[in-house]
Amino acid sequence: MKKLIQKYDPNWINSFNKIKQALDLALTGISYQIEHIGSTSVPSLDAKPIIDIDIIYKEDATFDKIKTALENIGYYHNGDQGIPEREVFKRDGITTNPVLDSIPHHLYVCLHGSQGLERHLLSRDYLRKHKWAREKYQQMKYEIADKVNQDRKKYAELKELTVNDFIDQIIEKEKNIE
Secondary structure (H helix, E strand, O other): OOOOOEOOOOHHHHHHHHHHHHHHHHOOOOOOEEEEEOHHHOOOOOEOOOEEEEEEEOOHHHHHHHHHHHHHOOEEEOOOOOOOOEEEEEEOOOOOOOOOOOOOEEEEEEEOOOHHHHHHHHHHHHHHHOHHHHHHHHHHHHHHHHHOOOOHHHHHHHHHHHHHHHHHHHHHHHHHHO
16 A cells, blocks of 8 residues: 655655646736645655645736646646635646646645635745744644545545644744744
8 A cells, every 4th residue: 555645755846846837838928926835845754745836926916827828738727716816726637747646746826815825825834944843734644644544635624723823823833034
């Protein structure tokens, strides 16, 4: 049985950069920023080998331009999935791209200053700076994966229920540092 959580792989940064390059090409002429977020963006943190990416925009009108550009390269808009101002995009399985179809990733489009974006960036930055938090978070993820017998869907559900409090605590600490 394949383990959900994999040892940290420095190639995750290369994978992010390849995806970013493909996205940059598609988003030419649009004002945006791209951030590598999630566990694969934190050096020395074991993770599910899925690259999490935020495309950040500042003006409401920009969202439609980004959405159209992403649809043109084979994504579809999957709504905010319950998190306002954090829109989810998934591969459509029709339009092909050698990079975007070969590297597992989650793609979000977030309004600058939104709560979802802030949560992504503050938790990433705190985990990068604090070894104790990285180790505790990693241990929690391994325990959840074992508890659900490496089932990806059950893992996501249980992680949402159990890890959010920890993430909220480190976000609060990070906010207080600023």
